[in-house]
Amino acid sequence: MKIFNFDDYKEYLGRVLEERNNRNPSYTLRAFSRDLGISPSRLSEILSNKGNLSARSAAKIADRLNFSEDEKAYLIGLIRPDRSTMAVKLRQTVDTSKHENLNFTTFTKICKWYHLAIWNLFFIEKIQSTDQVLAHFPELAPEAIHETIKLFVRYDLLEVHEGFYQPIKEKISFFYDFKSEDIQKYHLDFIDLAKQSVTQVDVDHRFLYNLIFPMSRANRNLINDRIRKFVQDFTDEIKPLRDTQENDCLYAMNLQAFPIAYSQSQDQSSPPESVN
Numbered sequence: 001m002k003i004f005n006f007d008d009y010k011e012y013l014g015r016v017l018e019e020r021n022n023r024n025p026s027y028t029l030r031a032f033s034r035d036l037g038i039s040p041s042r043l044s045e046i047l048s049n050k051g052n053l054s055a056r057s058a059a060k061i062a063d064r065l066n067f068s069e070d071e072k073a074y075l076i077g078l079i080r081p082d083r084s085t086m087a088v089k090l091r092q093t094v095d096t097s098k099h100e101n102l103n104f105t106t107f108t109k110i111c112k113w114y115h116l117a118i119w120n121l122f123f124i125e126k127i128q129s130t131d132q133v134l135a136h137f138p139e140l141a142p143e144a145i146h147e148t149i150k151l152f153v154r155y156d157l158l159e160v161h162e163g164f165y166q167p168i169k170e171k172i173s174f175f176y177d178f179k180s181e182d183i184q185k186y187h188l189d190f191i192d193l194a195k196q197s198v199t200q201v202d203v204d205h206r207f208l209y210n211l212i213f214p215m216s217r218a219n220r221n222l223i224n225d226r227i228r229k230f231v232q233d234f235t236d237e238i239k240p241l242r243d244t245q246e247n248d249c250l251y252a253m254n255l256q257a258f259p260i261a262y263s264q265s266q267d268q269s270s271p272p273e274s275v276n
Helices: 009-023 029-036 040-047 055-064 069-077 083-093 104-109 113-121 130-136 142-154 181-200 217-241
Strands: 158-161 164-167
Touching: 009 029, 009 040, 029 040, 029 055, 055 069, 113 130, 113 142, 113 181, 130 142, 142 158
Parallel strands: none
Antiparallel strands: 158 164
């Protein structure tokens, strides 16, 4: 959750407390006040709009929240009486549209294949309702679509602008290296989509290449490095095309490499990990 998305620092602090409490129900206002370095009664007054922060207190809270210098300056700017105007001016001096890595907790909340598909749908079509999303993904339950949109708004990935949903970030980068059932399920979902595409997608729109090659297990990181470089280069190349009016389709790309046989002369007690 970014401070840049708020014009009212009190609303921001309230949202941070709410998010932490949702993750840990035992996390209370008292715990939050301790983390911010102010008294519980003082924090209660601020959140209930009965008191205000000083610039000095705002700077202290920014340090406690590990804010960057830009975020710290923005928070202090919101203390001023003309905070709405100040917020606009500060946003103009800070690039808040860069992509970011989701933290692991957030990833586990939105790691189903359709989460990423729905988020990218907002780049190719103006969406106002869940019914429009359902038209593209009829296999999904309306409740799942509604909950997905709520999650995106909650985690500052989506906002409403002039009646339409709009992505806040240019792209989001997911965690792939953690060993987690959530991430394994995410990969398996994409593999299922790839299987379906073999029979359901026209060959002119499906690009499929398979390769089998020998390699030392000691050099397996070379594969991982090359895949990551390709993904980064490809992402940079298509970045200028994301917001063009001509976009009318979502493509899914799945890259993976994994061992299928081992030399009998090698110790197989601990086979190499698959490279995602």
